[in-house]
Each structure stands twice: as structure tokens, then as C-alpha cells.
Amino acid sequence: MNFFTKRPDIYGLMAEFDAPEKLLAGAERAKRAGYREMDAFTPFPMEELTDALGIRHTKLSLFVLCCGLTGMLVGFFFQYWVAVIDYPLNIGGRPLNSWPQWIPVTFELTILFSAFGAVVGMIFRNGLPRPVHPVFNVDRFELATKDRFFLCIEAIDPLFDKEKTRKFLESLKPDHITVVEHVHTKDPYHQGED
Amino acid sequence: MAEHKHTTLVEQPEPLVSPKETYGSITDKIAGDVLSTKTPKAMMITLAITSALLLVFVLAVGAVLLFGPGVWGNNNPVGWAFEITNFVWWVGIGHAGTLISAILLLLHQHWRNAINRFAEAMTLFAVMCAGLFPALHTGRQWLDYWLLPYPNTMGMWVNFRSPLIWDVFAVTTYLTVSFMFWFVGLIPDLAAMRDRAKKHWQKVIYGILAMGWRGSAHHWHRYEMSYLLLAGLATPLVVSVHSVVSFDFAVSLIPGWHATIFPPYFVAGAIYSGFAMVITLMIPARRWYKLESFITDRHLDYMAKVMLATGLIVFYGYLTELFFAYYSGSMYERFMMYNRIFGPYWWSYWLLIFCNGVTPQVLWFKKVRTNVALLFVISLIVNVGMWLERFVIVVTSLHRDFLPSSWDMFRPTIWDWSLYLGTIGFFVWLIYVFVRVMPMISIFEIKHLLPWRGRKIDTSADAA
Numbered sequence: 001m002n003f004f005t006k007r008p009d010i011y012g013l014m015a016e017f018d019a020p021e022k023l024l025a026g027a028e029r030a031k032r033a034g035y036r037e038m039d040a041f042t043p044f045p046m047e048e049l050t051d052a053l054g055i056r057h058t059k060l061s062l063f064v065l066c067c068g069l070t071g072m073l074v075g076f077f078f079q080y081w082v083a084v085i086d087y088p089l090n091i092g093g094r095p096l097n098s099w100p101q102w103i104p105v106t107f108e109l110t111i112l113f114s115a116f117g118a119v120v121g122m123i124f125r126n127g128l129p130r131p132v133h134p135v136f137n138v139d140r141f142e143l144a145t146k147d148r149f150f151l152c153i154e155a156i157d158p159l160f161d162k163e164k165t166r167k168f169l170e171s172l173k174p175d176h177i178t179v180v181e182h183v184h185t186k187d188p189y190h191q192g193e194d
Numbered sequence: 195m196a197e198h199k200h201t202t203l204v205e206q207p208e209p210l211v212s213p214k215e216t217y218g219s220i221t222d223k224i225a226g227d228v229l230s231t232k233t234p235k236a237m238m239i240t241l242a243i244t245s246a247l248l249l250v251f252v253l254a255v256g257a258v259l260l261f262g263p264g265v266w267g268n269n270n271p272v273g274w275a276f277e278i279t280n281f282v283w284w285v286g287i288g289h290a291g292t293l294i295s296a297i298l299l300l301l302h303q304h305w306r307n308a309i310n311r312f313a314e315a316m317t318l319f320a321v322m323c324a325g326l327f328p329a330l331h332t333g334r335q336w337l338d339y340w341l342l343p344y345p346n347t348m349g350m351w352v353n354f355r356s357p358l359i360w361d362v363f364a365v366t367t368y369l370t371v372s373f374m375f376w377f378v379g380l381i382p383d384l385a386a387m388r389d390r391a392k393k394h395w396q397k398v399i400y401g402i403l404a405m406g407w408r409g410s411a412h413h414w415h416r417y418e419m420s421y422l423l424l425a426g427l428a429t430p431l432v433v434s435v436h437s438v439v440s441f442d443f444a445v446s447l448i449p450g451w452h453a454t455i456f457p458p459y460f461v462a463g464a465i466y467s468g469f470a471m472v473i474t475l476m477i478p479a480r481r482w483y484k485l486e487s488f489i490t491d492r493h494l495d496y497m498a499k500v501m502l503a504t505g506l507i508v509f510y511g512y513l514t515e516l517f518f519a520y521y522s523g524s525m526y527e528r529f530m531m532y533n534r535i536f537g538p539y540w541w542s543y544w545l546l547i548f549c550n551g552v553t554p555q556v557l558w559f560k561k562v563r564t565n566v567a568l569l570f571v572i573s574l575i576v577n578v579g580m581w582l583e584r585f586v587i588v589v590t591s592l593h594r595d596f597l598p599s600s601w602d603m604f605r606p607t608i609w610d611w612s613l614y615l616g617t618i619g620f621f622v623w624l625i626y627v628f629v630r631v632m633p634m635i636s637i638f639e640i641k642h643l644l645p646w647r648g649r650k651i652d653t654s655a656d657a658a
Contacts, residue, residue, distance in 0.1 A: 043217060043386070044641040045414040058416045064423050082343065082351040089353075104360035104438055108367040111431045115371045115424060119378055122420035126413045129405035136408070142389035144409045145382070147217035 008155035011134035011182050012037075013165050015151045015174035016143075020046060023149035026172040027052035030153060033168060037157035041135065041150040060125065064117040071113025075106040138178045152180060210305050211643050212487030220488075220640050224633045225383075225390040227483055233630065234482035241626055247619020254613035258330050265609040272592045272604040277331040278442070279584040280614050283467065284324035284621075285365065285439055286460075286580065288372070289432050290468020291317025295375060296428035299421075305496055307639035308488045311383075312479065313472050314376040315634070319624040320471070321369045323617040328361070330613075357441040364438040371431055375424050381407050382417075382638045436461045443587065449530035450591035453518065459511035466504035466550075467580035473497055473573035475625060477566055479634065488635050491564050498563040501576065505554035508583075512551065526596055534590045538603060542586050549579025 017023045020042065027040055031052050040049050049055070079102040083089070088096050123129070135141055135152060144150050151174075153165055169177050211220075233241075257265050268275055291313035298306035329338050341362045343352045352359045384404035391397045407413070437457035444456040473494065480489045519531035534543050553575045556562045563569065594601045628634065 040411040041409045042411065042414065043221070043409060044382075044638040045418050046411065047415075047418070049411045050415055053411050055412055055415045058419050060416055060419045061423060078343075079354045083354055087349070087351045098355055101355045104357075104434070104441070105354060105363045107434055108360075108363040108431075108438075111427050111434075112367045112370060115374055115427050118420045118423040118427065119374045122378070122416050123405065126410075126416055128407065128413075131401060131406040133406060133408060141408075145386035145389045145407075146221045 007182075008160070010155050010162075011137075011180040012152050012154035012157075012160070013162075013169055014135065014138050014141075014178045014180050015169045015172060016140060016176040016178070017149040017151065017172075017174050018147070020149055022172075022174075023151055024048050024052065026151050026169075026174070029172060030151065030168070034159050035153050035157050035165075037154040037160075039152050039154070041141070041144040041152070043145050043147060043149075058125070060118065060121050063121045064114050067117030067121075068110050068114035072106055072110040074113070075109030076102060079105060132183050134180050134182050137181045137183070140176065140178075148175075208490060208492055210308065210490065210492065211640060212490070215487055215640075215644070217641050217644065220644075221386055221390065221637055224488075224635050224637050224640075225387055228387065228629075228631065228633055229391060229396070236478070236482050237626065237629075240478075241623075244619050244622045244626065247615055248623045249619075250612050251616025251620045254609055254616045255326075255330065257609050258613070259335060263331060263333050265607060267605045267607045267610055269602050269604065271595060271600050271602050272589060274331060275585075275589055275592075275604050276606060276610040276614055277327040279581065279588050280617065281324050281327040282439055282460075282584045283581050284320045284327075284617070285368075286436065286464030286467045287471045288317040288320035288324065288368070288468065289436060289461070289464035290472050291315070291320075292368075292372060292375075292428050292432040293465050293468065294472070295379070296425040296432065299425045300429060303496075304643055305493050307643055308490075308493055308635055309472065309476060309497075310639070311376075311379060311632075311636045312476065312634050313468075314372065314379065315625065315628045315632070316468075316471060316475060317372045318369070318376060319621050319628075320468075321365065321372065322624070323621050325365060325369070326617065327613075357438065357445045360438045361442060364435045368431060368435045371424070371428055375428055378417075378421060378424060379636060379639075380632065381405065382409065383633045383636060385409065386637050387633065433461055436464045448591050448595060449524070449526040450515070450519075450534070450587065453515065455511060455514050455518070459508065459514075462504045462507035462511065463580060463583060466501060466508050467577060469497055469501045469504065470573040470576035470580070473501070473569060474577060475622075477570045477573075479629065481566075483629075483634075485635065488640055491566075494566065494569060495560070495563045498557050498569055498572075501573075502554050502557040505550060505557075505576070509551045509554075512547070529594075530591060533594050534586060537590065537594065539586070539590050539593075542582050543590070546579055546582040546586055549575050549582060553579070 015026065017026060023040060023042065024046065027038065027049055030038055031054065036054060038053055040046070040053060042049075076099075080097065080099075083098065083102075084096045090096075135150075138150070140148065141150065151169075151172075153160060153169070159165075166177060215223075266276065268277075291310075294306050294313040295310040299310075329335060332338055332341075341352065341359070343354075343359075352362075381404060384400050385407035388397055388400035388404050391400055437460065440456035440460035443451035444453060446452060476489060476497075477494075480486060516531060519527045522528070534540075553572055556568075556572065562572075589604050593604055
């Protein structure tokens with residue numbers, strides 16, 4: 001969304017389905033109808049939604065690779081620096097750069113850095129921690145972690161129109177349709193923004 | 195593992211999740227068990243025993259801190275005995291958790307979804323117990339931070355050429371990665387707990403831990419990638435950890451330790467003992483919490499098969515050790531093996547062969563693998579056997595080394611035993627706490643196994 005455009009009055013419209021196949025069919029129809037700013041909320045991962053929602057393939061693995069390489073270089077050259085430069089120990093005239101013996105620590109640090117990358121990268125790229133979010137305003141949303149499947153068309157979508165989008169969602173025959181309000185904060189410093 | 199290769203599947207196996215379960219019933223059952231204030235009676239009774247052992251643990255640690263490692267039976271040739279035995283035993287137990295959660299994920303073994311959470315928790319607690327032993331064995335425990343390389347006024351660094359420092363890195367990395375893997379797996383379930391919790395403080399605690407997870411499809415996409423990457427990273431890690439643990443022995447020159455077979459043999463032994471511990475803990479948990487529709491007899495059957503396969507590798511390791519002691523032509527190696535079998539600790543070697551070589555052979559029979567009571571007893575025997583294996587390797591090699599003038603006997607004291615039994619109490623106690631506060635079965639991964647139109651999970655390839 002452009003920074004200067006006015007923020008829509010509401011966050012979006014949420015449809016609730018009682019089965020994964022209904023959600024999937026709904027998401028595919030919404031895509032055909034031209035909606036792009038959508039999200040689905042499910043109790044377990046549904047790989048089939050990737051296409052329908054136009055989720056771009058994550059670059060997390062590239063990030064993890066970079067983290068792993070960093071760990072490898074840090075691990076190896078730290079040991080090199082310690083054993084060759086900062087604290088050289090002459091053990092029977094053997095070479096100071098005894099790199100085969102540094103492999104275990106180098107390996108462990110590669111794994112450690114990569115794993116941190118995989119976890120931290122996932123959490124922060126997902127925008128978590130975020131305890132407050134507009135979708136939590138939906139009454140029955142706590143069922144999204146149980147047995148209900150939600151499809152949300154966001155108001156920032158160019159095709160979004162309160163009436164037309166609601167009609168469209170009704171045609172998908174969901175159990176409920178809810179207007180998703182923005183988060184109304186009680187924080188006095190931010191009053192009036194919403 | 196060999197048993198994955200068998201594809202002679204004739205009958206249709208029972209489903210991995212009982213067909214009467216729905217998305218809702220799975221959540222209600224697993225989350226409800228945690229949120230309910232009722233604790234099974236059998237658990238209360240065993241908790242009393244466990245708590246008593248926990249007190250023994252506090253006492254045993256206190257004794258070492260106050261009076262030093264002299265309270266143990268260690269002496270000059272046997273400089274470490276129970277400490278390293280228990281360390282290796284505990285680390286090994288931890289390995290099954292990573293195997294189940296990471297390696298079986300990569301191999302598309304869907305049955306892991308029912309047991310991975312529990313096994314990962316077991317890994318964490320086992321590694322915590324393991325870490326205690328070397329930390330206490332240092333003697334001046336308040337200086338344990340010297341194990342880490344940090345810039346200091348002494349101008350010194352740790353020796354990166356020593357397997358002992360590799361161990362520090364391997365075990366701390368393992369603990370950290372296992373914790374992250376476990377926590378990432380928990381995030382969606384913590385959100386489910388947050389949404390099910392009735393009391394405000396419960397909602398707050400689970401809410402903070404869930405970090406505002408809302409099950410967004412965009413999030414799931416990245417989440418699954420992260421989980422897969424972690425599994426791919428944990429797989430070589432778990433192999434490396436026990437290899438490094440075996441380097442503690444193999445890099446030295448002591449007869450019976452200086453062997454190239456050690457890394458693979460240790461890794462197989464680790465998985466073997468870990469599966470035994472998973473079975474030991476899972477059977478009562480399944481019964482007390484009535485989890486039969488998630489942890490079916492098929493799951494127990496598979497776990498028993500893995501135990502059998504790894505048990506055979508371990509037994510092969512014993513035979514190889516025998517052969518190499520003979521084939522090396524080294525007087526010391528040959529004497530070491532003779533001393534192991536017929537020396538003063540002969541009973542430990544023969545008991546080991548009974549526990550790890552003979553007992554698992556009954557697992558060839560399906561009747562045994564699906565007999566819960568029998569399987570429980572076998573898993574206990576295997577646990578004892580794997581402890582004996584480390585005891586035999588450590589003590590019989592050390593107590594009679596090259597010079598007969600330095601020979602001596604190791605006799606464990608009451609503090610050796612109390613610290614060992616104490617860590618078992620500590621471990622089981624942590625498991626109990628975990629079962630009471632966290633969903634012990636991964637809710638979302640079990641839901642993932644339910645079939646729906648447009649997607650069918652094919653489980654026929656699962657360890658058939």
C-alpha cells in the first residue's frame with residue numbers, strides 16, 4: 001500500500017468455512033475473481049493454498065545459507081586466529097595451522113548459526129511477535145486454531161468494495177461473514193488515528 | 195535403517211489416527227488434557243517417587259559441591275567412571291528425539307507426528323542431565339565457564355585441538371538447536387492453547403509464548419520451510435554430536451577406546467537407547483492419558499522395529515570389537531578384551547551381551563512388538579544394557595591399562611549411585627512438568643494427517 005493513500009475504514013472481510021476443501025475452493029475462486037490481497041487462516045499448514053493466495057516462495061533458505069556460511073567462516077577463522085596468531089603453542093614442532101582438528105567446532109558453529117537463521121528469520125519475516133492484530137477482532141477467530149478455516153479479503157485490495165466483496169463472499173457459501181475492524185487502541189497517545 | 199526397505203505390504207495397515215477423530219476432537223483432547231486440573235492417579239503416585247529421587251539429586255549435587263569429586267569412587271587409573279558413563283548414556287537417550295523429529299520428517303515417516311513433541315522434550319531434558327556430569331566432574335564447578343573461549347586477563351584460550359572442547363561445542367549446539375526445534379514446533383500449538391485457555395493468566399502465558407501466531411497461510415508457508423530447514427540441520431548435527439562424544443574415547447590411546455568403529459557404533463547405540471527410553475515413557479503416558487487413538491499399536495510396532503535394527507548394529511559393533519582386539523595383534527588390546535570378558539568385571543560384560551545382544555532378538559516377532567507390557571519390560575532391559583555398555587567401555591579399559599603396577603579397581607560409592615538415580619528423578623520430574631503444561635502431542639501435525647478431499651496423506655510407505 002502506498003504510504004500516502006488513505007487507510008481504509010476497515011481491515012477487510014472475513015469468511016468462515018467449516019472444511020479445508022471449502023476454503024481452498026473459495027480461495028481459488030477469489031483469485032479468479034481478481035482479488036490479490038488475501039490471507040487464509042487455518043489450524044494446520046495447507047500447502048495447496050500457496051497458489052491460490054499467490055504466496056511468493058520464501059527466500060528463507062537463502063538467508064539460512066548465508067547464516068551457515070557466516071558460522072563456518074567465524075568458526076574456522078576464530079580457531080585459526082587463536083591457535084596461530086594470538087596463542088601459538090609449539091607442540092613438538094607440529095604445524096600451528098592444524099586445520100583438521102578445527103573441523104568439529106567449525107561444523108557445529110555452521111549448524112548453530114544456520115539454525116538461528118532458520119528460527120529468527122522465520123519469526124521476524126512473519127512479523128512476529130505481534131500479539132495484537134485486526135483479525136483477532138473477529139469473534140469466532142479463536143476457532144482458527146481448532147477446526148475452522150478463514151478467508152480474509154483485505155480492504156487494501158484494489159477490487160475491494162464493501163458491498164460487492166460481501167456479495168462475492170456470500171456466493172462462496174461460508175458459515176459466517178464478519179467485518180474485520182482495525183485495532184482500536186486505548187493508548188491515549190494514538191487516539192484519533194483510527 | 196533397514197526396515198524401511200521392506201515394501202512387501204499385504205494388508206492395509208490401520209490408520210495412524212483413529213478414524214473417529216476430527217479436527218475439533220483432536221484439539222479438545224490434547225489441549226484439554228493440559229488445561230484440565232485432573233491428573234491421572236497413577237501419575238500422582240509415580241510423581242511422589244520421582245520427587246523423592248529429585249531430593250536425592252539435590253543431595254548428591256550438594257555433596258559434590260561441598261566436598262568435591264572425592265566423594266565418588268574415582269581413583270587414579272579410573273579418573274572418570276560414572277560421570278562419563280552417565281554423560282554418554284543421557285546424550286544417547288536424547289538422540290532418539292532428534293531422530294524422530296528430524297530424520298523421520300525428512301524420510302516422510304508420518305507416524306512420527308504423534309510422538310515427535312514428546313521425544314523432543316525428552317531430548318532436551320536428557321541433554322540437560324547429561325551436561326551436569328562433566329560440569330560437576332571439573333572439580334571446581336564455579337570455574338566451569340573456563341570451558342568456553344572468552345577473552346580473559348590470563349591471555350589464554352581453550353585448546354581447540356582437544357576432543358573435550360569439541361564436546362563442549364557439540365553439546366551446547368545440540369541443546370540450543372534441540373530447544374529451538376522444539377519451540378518452533380510448539381508455536382502453533384501454543385496459539386491453540388491460548389485460544390482454548392479459560393483462565394486469564396493461562397491466556398496471557400500461552401499468548402506471550404505463541405507470539406501472536408494466527409495461522410496465516412503466509413506464515414505457514416515460511417514456517418514449514420523453517421521447520422524443514424531445521425530438520426535438515428538437526429540431522430547431521432545429531433550424527434556429529436555422538437561422533438564427537440565418541441572422539442572423547444577414540445582420539446585417546448587407551449586399549450579398547452582407540453578404534454575407528456567408535457563413531458558409527460556410538461551413534462547407533464544412541465538411537466537404540468533413545469528409542470528404548472521413548473518406549474519406556476510413552477507406554478505409561480499413552481495409557482494414563484488414553485492416547486490410543488493417536489499413538490496406536492502401529493506406532494509401538496515401528497518404534498520396536500527401529501530398536502531392533504539399531505540393536506543389531508550395536509551388537510555387530512561388539513563383535514567387531516572382539517575381532518579387532520584379536521586381529522590387531524596388540525598385546526594390550528587382546529588383554530583388554532580378555533579382561534573385559536573374564537576379568538573382575540566379567541558380570542558387566544555378560545549382562546551387557548544379555549541386555550543388548552540377546553533380549554532385542556525377541557523383537558523379530560510381531561506378537562512381541564505389539565504386546566505393550568512385554569515391550570515395556572524389553573525397553574527397560576535395553577536402557578540398562580546401554581548404561582552397562584558405557585560402563586564396560588569406560589571402566590574395564592581404564593582400570594587395567596598398560597602397566598600392571600597402576601592397576602586398580604573402581605568401586606562406586608553411594609554418591610555415585612545417588613547422583614545417577616537422582617538425574618533419573620530429575621529427568622522424569624521434568625517430563626511430568628512438561629506433560630502438565632504443554633501439549634505432549636503435536637496438535638497441528640496430527641491434524642495434518644487427517645485426510646480431506648483434495649489431499650490424501652499416503653502412509654503406506656511408513657516403515658511398512
